[in-house]
Amino acid sequence: MNRRSFLLWAGASSAVAMGSAAEFWRWQEITTDVNYPGMAEGHFLRDRHKLPPPTEIIQTDVVVLGSGIGGLTAAWKMNKEGLNDFLVIDGPQVYGNAAGGHFGDLAYPTGAHYLPVPSTESFHVREILTDLGIILRNPMSEKPYYDERYLLHAPEERLLFNGRWQEGVIPNEGVPPDELKEHSRFFKEIERLRHLRDSNGKRIFAIPSTLSSTDPEWQALDSITFKAWLEKNGYSSPTLHWYLNYCCRDDYGTRYDKVSAWAGLHYYCSRSGKAENAESGAWLTWPGGLSPLAEAMDKAAGSRRKSGTAVSLKTTADGVEAHCFELINGIPKTFIVRARKAICAMPLYVASRVVESIQDYGFDPALHLPTYAPWLVANFLMNDFPHELPDAPLSWDNVVYQEPGLGYVVSTHQDIRITPPPKTVFSAYVALSDQSPDAARKWMARVTAKELLAAASADLKAAYGWKFASCVERVDITLRGHAMAVPLPTFRSNPGLKALRELDGPILFAHADLSGFSVFEEAAWWGYRAAGLALKQT
The missing domain is CATH 3.90.660 (Polyamine Oxidase; Chain A, domain 2)
Incomplete structure (x- = not known):
């Protein structure tokens, strides 16, 4: 090393060291x-701490347990259709996975942060967005017109790959040609599956997922992982595998070698929403993520909410009774809610501890819990x-x-x-x-x-x-x-989830867990269904 090179190296090393310090x-x-x-409420419930006697008994026609998207959708729909005698019990966090926060005037998400433009099958989401003024016209057409303030504008996304930023999140710059050919082959297959219909004329992959094909040929995809399906079909590109693994982690919280192949493909093939004033596959977003959307749904439902978390829910001769508590500085305060019907809009790991004798409904937590x-x-x-x-x-x-x-x-x-x-x-x-x-x-x-x-x-x-x-x-x-x-393999055939999805009685379930994975459209679907059943028997 010559003197000049040594001095340059030493100067750079000092700068790095100073920067690191x-x-x-x-x-x-x-x-x-x-x-x-x-967490505090969840651990209180898990550990079955002793509760004081209730200080209040509330009577209402329908009680909604949980203020996430499922519960908010149920409340919004009931209110819209004229059933106003209901009460939403917040649960451990108002708005659940759609919650957000603020640094002064700056809003931010603490959960979900976008909503894809809904397809025609997601008519329930289109109805919500129209009611809230987000879809401005032609709500049930192939291409509704959206308020442009909420359509994601460019530049949408980029990827730091090999030390450089590139547009989009699919690696392409510096990727070998044979890998790029695999990318192209995969997305051509996705496009084919997106438009394919089964023997009954149903789309293979739809959202909400309950509208998807149940033909055995396609159900078989739920028996293997997404990674196994890729390997079986000759996809070996490391960059493609990274991207698809990233998408599974982003949408499902776990890797593609754990997720069902059906769920992995559903991520791409089900969302076919279009807009008159945006490109296909556009997204809706807000600075606070989905929190402003949840707030708007809450307001449209009449904001009939009460702080508290259900500790037990049981049927009675007259309907249902929910025993609820609220932690105030760590001290529990309890109250009772009696109603004709209860919409259980809480995650199933919570509902399995709250709903008395849930096994009688065909759901065994030891076997069926996701x-x-x-x-x-x-x-x-x-x-x-x-x-x-x-x-x-x-x-x-x-x-x-x-x-x-x-x-x-x-x-x-x-x-x-x-x-x-x-x-x-x-x-x-x-x-x-x-x-x-x-x-x-x-x-x-x-x-x-x-x-x-x-x-x-x-x-x-x-x-x-x-x-x-x-x-x-x-x-x-x-x-x-x-x-x-x-959505691990076999989640589509989970008999416990199926049993809860089909219930029509004093207790109705309304949470994305019924679908086996957590996205807005699925949670809203079950809330919409539960509201319809509650309205039907008013």
């Missing part, structure tokens, strides 16, 4: 809040935009070619501005798919705030390096130990 100390100074929504994936969402309040690598501009969704992170979303992306805002929020998502769900939950229970911050910021550090820390003002981290049901 600055980064370390800056990360130590960042205020980090960690939230475990529903596996649940944990989830981490970290919202970084940014006092400046970090310096960008070249080749593709900052987008709404920014993905890094690695695991377990799922990239980050920019909350202010939808704001129409001439210049960037002074502050923004980067929402980083991490599916803890690099470990088993049980191991991930145990890790959540013992992890420190600094360790969480390190896991949440991995993709951001890959994108921006050590200087990213200087742009961060504070971080809000949300941990969901049972964020979503995972």
Whole structure:
């Protein structure tokens, strides 16, 4: 090494060392809040703590237990159709997986952050969006007209691959030609399956999933994993496998070598929504994710909500009775709700502990309970935009070619501005798919705030390096130990889920878990169905 080279190397090494030290100390100074929504209530319920006598008895026609999308849809539909005597009991967190938060005026998601433009089969979602003024005209046509404020605008997404940003999240730049041919072959097959119909004229993959084909030929896809299906059909491209694994982690919270092949294909083939004023496959989004949509549904339903969580639900001679509690500074306060009907809009791992004698309905928790994936969402309040690598501009969704992170979303992306805002929020998502769900939950229970911050910021550090820390003002981290049901092989033939889906009695079920996976359209479908059954027998 000559003298000049040595001096350049030494200078660079010193800069890196100084940068690393600055980064370390800056990360130590960042205020980090960690939230475990529903954990206190969930553990109280799990451990069966003794409850004080009820202080109130409430009488209503229909009680809705849970304020996630299933419960909100049921409430919205009943109110719209004239059934106004109902009460929604919030559950452990208002709006569930559609919840959000704020840094002052800046909204951010703590759960789901987008909704694909609904297909014609998802008429229930179109009805909701029309009622809320998001679809402006032709709601049931092939191409409705949407309020453009909520249609995701460009640049939509990018991928950090081989040290450079590229447009889109499917690796393409620097990918060998034989791999690109596989990419093309896969998406041609997806397009074929998207339009294919079975012997009864039904689409093979529809959303809501209950409208999909039940022909044995297609049901057989539920007996193997998505990775096994890819290998069976000759797909070996590492970049294609990475992308499809990323999509399964993003939509289902777990890897493609665990997810049912039926579910893996459904992700692509079911969503065929179009819009008059957007390209096919467009997305709807808000700075706060789906929280503003949930708030609008709540308002349209009359905001008939009460804080509390059900600890038991049973049938009576006159209908149903729900015993509920609310933790106030760790102290439980209880009340009773009596009604003609109950819509159980809570996850099944909770319902299995709340609904008395749930086995009598054909659901055995020991046999039929889904596996649940944990989830981490970290919202970084940014006092400046970090310096960008070249080749593709900052987008709404920014993905890094690695695991377990799922990239980050920019909350202010939808704001129409001439210049960037002074502050923004980067929402980083991490599916803890690099470990088993049980191991991930145990890790959540013992992890420190600094360790969480390190896991949440991995993709951001890959994108921006050590200087990213200087742009961060504070971080809000949300941990969901049972964020979503995972569609493992054979989930389509789960007899317990089938039994709950078909119930028509004093207790009705309305949650995405009935479908076996957690997305807005599925949760809304079961809420819509439950409301219809409650209305029918009024």
